Amino acid sequence: MKELDLVILGAGPAGLGAAIEAAKAGVKVGLLDENPEPGGQIYRHMVDSFQITQPKLLGHDYTRGQKLLAEFNTIRERVEYIGGALVWGLFPGSELTYIQDSNPHGVHYRKLIIAVGAYDRPVPFPGWTLPGVFTAGAAQQMIKTQGLMPGERFLLAGTGPLLLSLANLITDAGGEVVAIAEAGKIENWFQMIQGAWGNWRLIADGLRYLKGIYRARIPLLRSHVIVKARGNGQVQEAVVAPVDQTWQPLTDQRRTLKVDTVCVGYGFVPSVELTRLAECNHKYEPLLGGWVPVRNSYMETSIYGVYAAGDCTSIAGSLVAVEEGRIAGLAVAQSLGHLSQMEADQKMAPCRRRMAKLEPLRRQLDGISMPRTGLYGLSTEDTIICRCEEITLSEIKKAIAGGATDMNEIKRMTRTGMGNCQGRMCGPALQGIIARAQGLAISDINYYNIRPPIKPVLFTALNRKIGE
């Protein structure tokens, strides 16, 4: 079994930041990612065989990503980058297992940094399983990294600035955005500008997005949500409705839009499968995206030697993620004796300053975009909640009526959360559904127990000894 001082899981902004700082300090680092190349979701670049003659398509994130990847390249020789690695388990004795090229592998580490990011919050509504309904992140990814326009006439629904940037991306690349349904109150966006005060680059981005939407004459429906997607075999129309304070749709004033594509973006959910497998303590923080690992100011979790950084610990975006990653990398370097406490703190100071500058904006964004409970009431009796096992709301309600009180009991009674995605797509909504049914707060609902394998792996790969 391979031996490494530090293993970093995830090569997005946080993982790269951690790898750069730890390697510079002399730590023997292994960096694992499921993608062949580093960059994560946000800095994943257009495929190499494509030539981009119009960089406008790629935006500021692209420039930021190129800079971080260039910094990583200066120390890349000192990092063992393990691409195409599907990590499926953490085991006692500081061991982790992964599959690469259909072969099983294992690593023994002294320190672990989990930096696996987040994913679009799945929100069930009637028709959300139809082909043509994508997450906002999926649409962004397809246009930016694959040069693919995933439809012709788009409805963007959800909350937050990603919808605005996606509307611009689609319009610039030649698609038509029929409407944007923003669940939050747009009035609050002025607060957001206050929060962004001093972060001029971000304000400029925001204004540019709004200008683009205005110029393309895209209707921005305030306090509206998508309540239904319909179509024969794929999306042909979508229904939107205004919402109250809790984002519960009002029954009148529904409107049907002729669209063939729906992109849904209700913010992000931190990926906590690995911090849960590591048995770190978690707390429920709705403003940070849901269940998140508890950490100290050095990004160390409640488990000694296990650190977590970036969006998998709280939704704050790539700019905060890279700073958190750097701090975690420095903290590990210090704990392994490569830096003195004073040297580490000195190197962390500029990271902490940059994070503090972003903090007000982050708080504003969180306040506007935090999902309200009404969202979890969009499903009707026959709406699929668990996409993998095809479990409907009425089956879940039946389980609750039959005595199930938490997610794990519902899982055992119905198979909800037992499918290929291992509960990632149904989990966040199921918490909301149980809370509504029982009149409890979401924080009172325990999350699924997470067990290896956290992603499906072939038995033929497990049946071989590691290193054979």
Added chain:
Amino acid sequence: MPDRRVKKGIKRGDPFEIEVDGEKITAYEGETIATALLAAGRRTLRHTIHKKHPRGVYCGIGLCYECMMVINGVPNLRACQTLATAGCRVETQEGLGRLDVER
């Protein structure tokens, strides 16, 4: 056949063909199988096990497993994470799919 590729501002390499349910469609180096199919207007990538519902790409980042297809005879592979290669054979996955195992 529609082509939903963004042409403005992007220069692609040479095209090649892949086979989807016996039909030939065009792909370019670096594209995933999901991209090539969506570009050709094919959105249904599988039918579910119990209700036979059509499903297609949803999360696009390899987490939801909605885009599972049978690729070169191997079922349950994510079309959004699998690169298209010249001549590869792709089938719409019906239910669990079928793995041909040599005995």
